[in-house]
Amino acid sequence: MKIYNTMTRKKEEFVPIREGKVGIYVCGPTVYDNIHMGNARPMIVFDTLRRYLLYKGYDVNYVSNFTDVDDKIIKRAIEEGVTSSEISERYIEEVMKDMKDLNVMEATTHPKATEEIDDMIAMIETLIEKGHAYEVNGTVYFRTRSFKDYGKLSKKNIDDLEAGHRDEKHALKVSGEGEKEDFLDFVLWKPKKEGEPSWESPWGDGRPGWHLECSVMSKKYIGDIIDIHAGGEDLIFPHHENEIAQSEAANEVEFARYWMHNGFLKIDGEKMSKSLGNFFTIRDIGKKYPLQVIRFFILSAHYRSPLNFADTLVESSKASLDRILTAVGRLEDALNAATDRELNTEEQEVQTRLAEYVTKYENAMEDDLNTADAISVIFEMVKLTNSAISADTAKSLVEEAFTTVGKLCDILGIITKVEAEILDSDIEALIEERQAARKAKNFARADEIRDTLAAQGIILEDTREGVKWKRA
């Protein structure tokens, strides 16, 4: 598979560090509010990468953190008069709900910054020992100029950075950050302010800097070297640049092999963001469209391209996804009606074409996760199955078409899998049990069974001829 590596600005063949295994770290959200569609873009895109790598047979260790200590969380806690952890815990729960509705798989590990403080302190100690960090009045700074490769990801030149910020240097002096040796130095540990969450450290009570959190959590849950490090393109500088500086200075090995960054989700040509106020939360958009549609919409563009949000575009995604879902429904019906027999010549040809589409789809995904092209291939496939497959088609071919379309859609996560469908025999056994419970006047159990079946979309009807049931 080829992956566009932000580090080299080239598409490169993906070669994992350990054969058959991939470690992916995706910078996760700061949990102070519900996520918006822009935040959902990296979640959906890199979940799709993960699904594709799983499809290829890799063992994927997918780590995505929650930044649960941050100024924004503290601000919100003060506004509501609650603790910071109440805010972060509430929004972790909400984000997890949104992720589930977007069909984003749970990460192998979702570390929380506040639970990894000891390791953060340890990394800071290593950096101080190696001369890459220093403490002033309870604040620990990273000595940026001590890391010779600083700027290698964002292609920024350290002297230009310095020159571009002469005025800010003065502002820093005024704000009290003038204690830094160099303007470019950034915070690893900041001292406690009254009313803020804090932890004990060799430099006094305080809390870690944001960049440090990711360096530590990726090391702990993946290792010193990560295969793929990902996030939105706004994270390239300074966040990822600083992560590289910290990790490579501390571990003395390359931090990440491949850097992947998604483009912005925009609205009226501007980045959707909390601060601009031009955002739609996933929660709100979910009231208007099934979130499957949003996932489809996000994947209909290449992940590195900017994507403009507009109702008309989402409407057209809805219509497109409906076409796929209808075709899958037709295949399912055909499968129930088809009979077993050998394939005729025409059917053999359809089978060959199906295989060709799978290759075409894989080629698109192999080319830097081109989901836009992969979706086009699904459409071609659906066109073929709509015209060439019916209840009269040999069952084995219908089955193959059904599972193939399903499998390719599942890599994109665009068809929410219904829980494994309950079998007719199980339904009938439960109905019998319910009848027995009623006879025994155990109405609670009888109602419980009715509810269990209802939750799976099975509707019961008590008639004079006995209990009838149907799938909703």
Ligand code: AMP
């Ligand atoms: P934040 O909570 O702001 O750190 O954002 C979490 C993730 O969402 C990061 O990977 C950001 O790069 C990404 N992100 C935020 N806004 C957008 C946007 N409008 N389009 C694409 N990605 C975004």
Ligand code: ZN
């Ligand atoms: Zn990060």
